[in-house]
Amino acid sequence: MPAGEITVMAVTVVCVVATHKLAVGVVTGSVTAMVFAKRVARLADPRRRAGSGACRAGASPARSSRR
Secondary structure, X not given: OOHHHHHXXXXXXXXXXXXXXXXXXXXXXXXXXXXXXXXXXXXXXXXXXXXXXXXXXXXXXXXXXXX
């Protein structure tokens, strides 16, 4: 499992256990997930074309975009 997902789950569980309110955990988990999604979105550039040298040598364009 990726570190980002583990962090989101851990933060959510800690908030729910500490406050005994599931709603607080859901809101905190959602905000934490958005922060990680924004960080990952900076890494993926949708304007980059698969045929423009973005692929690794020997990898097909469809597989290289699923890292």
